[in-house]
Amino acid sequence: MKRKSEKKSNSKRKFYPLSIILSFILAGLLAIAGYLVGASFGIFRSNIFLESAAKTGYYESVHEKFIENAMDLGKPMMLPDEVFEDIVDVDKMTSDIKQVYNSRIDKKDISVDTSSVKKKLTDNIYKYAQDNDIAIGDEQKSAIEEFVTSIEKEYKTDVDITYINYYVSFRNMYNKFFIILIVILLVLAVVDIVITIKDHHYVHRGLRYVTYATLAAAIMTGVLPLFLFIQGRYKHLNIKPVYFYNMFVDVINKSLYSFMAVSVFFILVSVGLIIATVVLRKKAEKGHN
Amino acid sequence: MHKRKNVKRILAYIYMPVFLSLIGFLLVFICLSPYISAVYSVMSILSGETTETTVDVSGVPDFKLENAQNQEEEIPYSSDMYPALGELYAQITCERLGIKENIYFGDSRTELRNGVGQYAGTPIFGFGAPILLGGHHATSFAPLEYVEIGDVFTVVTSYGKYTYEVYDTRIADQNDRSAFGFDSNEEIITMYTCYPFTPLTSYTQRLYVYARKTSGPKLVY
Numbered sequence: 001m002k003r004k005s006e007k008k009s010n011s012k013r014k015f016y017p018l019s020i021i022l023s024f025i026l027a028g029l030l031a032i033a034g035y036l037v038g039a040s041f042g043i044f045r046s047n048i049f050l051e052s053a054a055k056t057g058y059y060e061s062v063h064e065k066f067i068e069n070a071m072d073l074g075k076p077m078m079l080p081d082e083v084f085e086d087i088v089d090v091d092k093m094t095s096d097i098k099q100v101y102n103s104r105i106d107k108k109d110i111s112v113d114t115s116s117v118k119k120k121l122t123d124n125i126y127k128y129a130q131d132n133d134i135a136i137g138d139e140q141k142s143a144i145e146e147f148v149t150s151i152e153k154e155y156k157t158d159v160d161i162t163y164i165n166y167y168v169s170f171r172n173m174y175n176k177f178f179i180i181l182i183v184i185l186l187v188l189a190v191v192d193i194v195i196t197i198k199d200h201h202y203v204h205r206g207l208r209y210v211t212y213a214t215l216a217a218a219i220m221t222g223v224l225p226l227f228l229f230i231q232g233r234y235k236h237l238n239i240k241p242v243y244f245y246n247m248f249v250d251v252i253n254k255s256l257y258s259f260m261a262v263s264v265f266f267i268l269v270s271v272g273l274i275i276a277t278v279v280l281r282k283k284a285e286k287g288h289n
Numbered sequence: 290m291h292k293r294k295n296v297k298r299i300l301a302y303i304y305m306p307v308f309l310s311l312i313g314f315l316l317v318f319i320c321l322s323p324y325i326s327a328v329y330s331v332m333s334i335l336s337g338e339t340t341e342t343t344v345d346v347s348g349v350p351d352f353k354l355e356n357a358q359n360q361e362e363e364i365p366y367s368s369d370m371y372p373a374l375g376e377l378y379a380q381i382t383c384e385r386l387g388i389k390e391n392i393y394f395g396d397s398r399t400e401l402r403n404g405v406g407q408y409a410g411t412p413i414f415g416f417g418a419p420i421l422l423g424g425h426h427a428t429s430f431a432p433l434e435y436v437e438i439g440d441v442f443t444v445v446t447s448y449g450k451y452t453y454e455v456y457d458t459r460i461a462d463q464n465d466r467s468a469f470g471f472d473s474n475e476e477i478i479t480m481y482t483c484y485p486f487t488p489l490t491s492y493t494q495r496l497y498v499y500a501r502k503t504s505g506p507k508l509v510y
Binding site: 023024027028031069071072073075076077078079125129132134136139140142143144146208211212213215216218219220223233234236237238239274 | 298301302305306307309310312313314332335336398401402425426427428483487488489490491492
């Protein structure tokens with residue numbers, strides 16, 4: 001049991017090394033939690049790629065590329081470009097891209113219905129042959145079937161977003177540990193805050209060190225993403241095709257915004273803590289008087 | 290006194306978080322510096338301008354046979370003669386067959402869509418080595434169906450005009466690498482295209498047309 005004189009001297013103590021250390025630890029815990037939450041709302045959000053795809057015209061570009069590739073593949077078959085122009089529309093392709101993406105995210109079997117594409121292409125080829133008096137024998141039928149199958153394969157490749165498999169495996173790994181880590185970090189943070197406040201005679205003094213930690217967490221979660229956003233190094237990666245690059249850059253931008261939003265959240269919490277500190281200090285001063 | 294205390298408190302809200310975050314950044318930098326430099330190295334390798342692999346046909350040079358410079362026997366090679374991948378750098382013509390096509394360096398779908406593509410593993414014209422040119426049998430190389438021994442092909446580049454005379458043709462499987470003409474020790478052009486020239490059939494064969502150089506400057510180092 002402390003004597004009154006000792007308690008008084010504690011209240012006049014200017015330097016609190018334990019509080020500084022605890023404040024640093026709390027800042028670290030909050031920063032890590034901030035990055036985890038930011039990643040969860042940013043890069044690892046389930047439909048971030050689809051949102052960026054819609055915003056950057058990804059679907060239209062993939063459709064255009066597919067038709068162009070089909071025309072190129074048709075040249076050795078001596079098929080004119082008109083045969084390929086209407087074999088699939090943008091809406092169908094968009095729907096298939098979304099379906100494949102969601103299947104990968106949900107770890108379901110992927111099945112793309114290419115029957116309409118195959119039928120339309122086959123009909124167009126036979127119509128072209130009929131209009132140009134080209135005889136269709138067994139050899140031609142076999143060649144047409146083989147060709148339509150190759151276009152079908154091309155379509156299935158194009159509706160699959162490049163490298164999405166790697167992203168999904170990272171995301172699944174992240175989601176496994178996210179909740180556990182957040183709970184551990186928050187528990188440790190609460191323990192840290194309690195000890196910090198207990199280290200001081202007055203609550204408002206302990207709260208100041210907590211505020212230092214939240215402001216430091218705001219700096220740590222905000223400065224680095226802001227720096228990367230302004231520097232823009234990720235915008236200079238040579239990624240092809242161009243439509244995938246545009247979508248990729250948009251995804252990175254959104255992810256950086258989410259980290260900066262977490263930083264803003266910490267700033268708002270700090271403002272609240274500063275107000276609480278002022279109120280409590282004034283109460284303590286009134287009580288003294 | 291009160292004022293000084295308040296100023297100290299306000300300043301503490303600035304320097305304490307900055308101090309704590311600097312310690313944090315320093316710790317992270319020390320622990321992760323090998324990984325940070327590795328990431329930066331990879332990003333440097335992957336950096337560059339992202340552009341679509343396109344062939345610019347808007348400003349197609351007007352290759353005129355009579356304007357071709359350097360009809361001397363030997364001309365010094367300079368690195369700016371060597372085209373970039375996808376670059377339009379020559380034109381091939383054959384009066385008798387009615388061929389007049391641009392030659393692009395590279396033979397991907399993009400180059401073949403617009404004209405004749407040169408296999409980038411073969412050197413440019415004038416180095417005295419075999420050159421492989423590909424084109425679609427429905428478009429740029431369609432007239433090769435009627436090629437004959439003795440037909441003359443003219444290739445015009447920015448540095449010289451070359452002529453080649455057809456001496457052989459051959460039908461071979463698409464995977465038969467011996468048909469490419471790489472074993473020749475003189476400058477020949479091997480022009481190849483899908484065979485047969487009938488629509489809607491399977492094209493597992495290629496028509497190879499071989500033409501040896503009859504005139505044009507030699508590039509020397």
